[in-house]
Amino acid sequence: MTTMSLAVPGARLHYEVRGTGPLVLLTGAPMDARAFEPLAGLLARDHTVLTTDPRGINRSPVDDPGRDSTPAGRADDLARLLTHLDAGPAVALGSSGGAVSVLALAQLRPDLVHTVIAHEPPLEDLLPDRDQLAAATEDMIATYLAGDVAGAWRQFLKIANIELPPGAVEQIFLADRSPQAVADEHFQFAHMLRHTARWRPDLDRLRSVPTRIVVGIGAESAGQLCDRAARALADALGVAPTMFPGDHVGFVAQPAAFEQCLRVLLEAHCRA
Structure with a gap:
């Protein structure tokens, strides 16, 4: 693995490159490159795999920490990374907020990506209850900024329609309170x-x-916000959703099974 950084307007992007072969981009938001390490390692057997920390997260510092990160801005960052590597066009797989980033990338620079896989994008605005979701999201943000971190995460899970066992919020979201994790x-x-x-x-x-x-959906995500949003996106685009193993972060919990599903898509493109 090669670790580097690239200066882009308003930020410096940390990125990692593994393997050789056709280029595959794996990206999240707010997830950083660490979440994709197991999947990237498997794909790197016969692909060049690019992972990155999105601007403002972990090893990708921004000049102005008070400036918002938008899908269009993150798409521009990804376009600059792909152009810098000059190894495309690429397959771009984004999960969660990263799925939104790669959809914005397809709109901005379709010449850089021959295939975009949007895995569980949280596109609230495509859903019929968008107004209620928007209000709940604003309340959640206000709860967090008021200092109730645990309460904000519980609201996050409620909006996402994700049920966790008692104590899981503290174990998953509050265990690491290091300065970088809090930032x-x-x-x-x-x-x-x-x-x-x-x-x-x-x-x-x-x-x-x-x-x-x-449009990708986790097989175990039925009824969750991202399942509904992904299905709404697939329906609007006139495509059938592709089911992936696991839930919203199936590529973390089941990287080998996730890779097998992803390779089916990659091989289908090669035959096209």
Whole structure:
């Protein structure tokens, strides 16, 4: 693995490159490159795999920590990374907020990505209860900024329709209160989450670009917000959703099974 950084307007992006072969980009938001390490290692057997920390998160510092991170801005960052590597066009798989980023990338620079896989994008604005979701999201952000971190995470899970056992909030979200973890968390709630959830894709643009758009859903995510949003996106684009193993973070919990599903998509493109 090679670790480098790239200066972009207003930030310096940490990125990692593994393997050789056709280029695959794996990205999240707010998840950083660490979440994709197991999957990236498997794909790197015969692919060049690019992972990155999104601006404002972990090893990708921003010049102005008070400036919001938008899908369009993150798409521009990804476009600059892909152009810098000059190894495309690429497959771009984004999960959660990263799925929103790669959809925005397909709109911005379809020449850089021949396939975009949007895995569980939290596109609240595509859903019929968008107004209630927007209000709940604003209340959650306000709860966090008022200092009730545990309460904000519980609201996050409620909005996402994710049920966890008692004590899981403290174990998953509050165990690491290191300065970097707290800074990343604050940036997510204060400057990333709202713009990601409220972003509305240009559906006409996505239907017209040469990039193949794949909408991914975790097999164990039924009824969750991202399951509903992904299905709404697939329906609007006129494509059938692709089921992946696991839930919202199946690539973390089941990287080998997730890789097998992803390789089916990669091989289908090679035969096309």
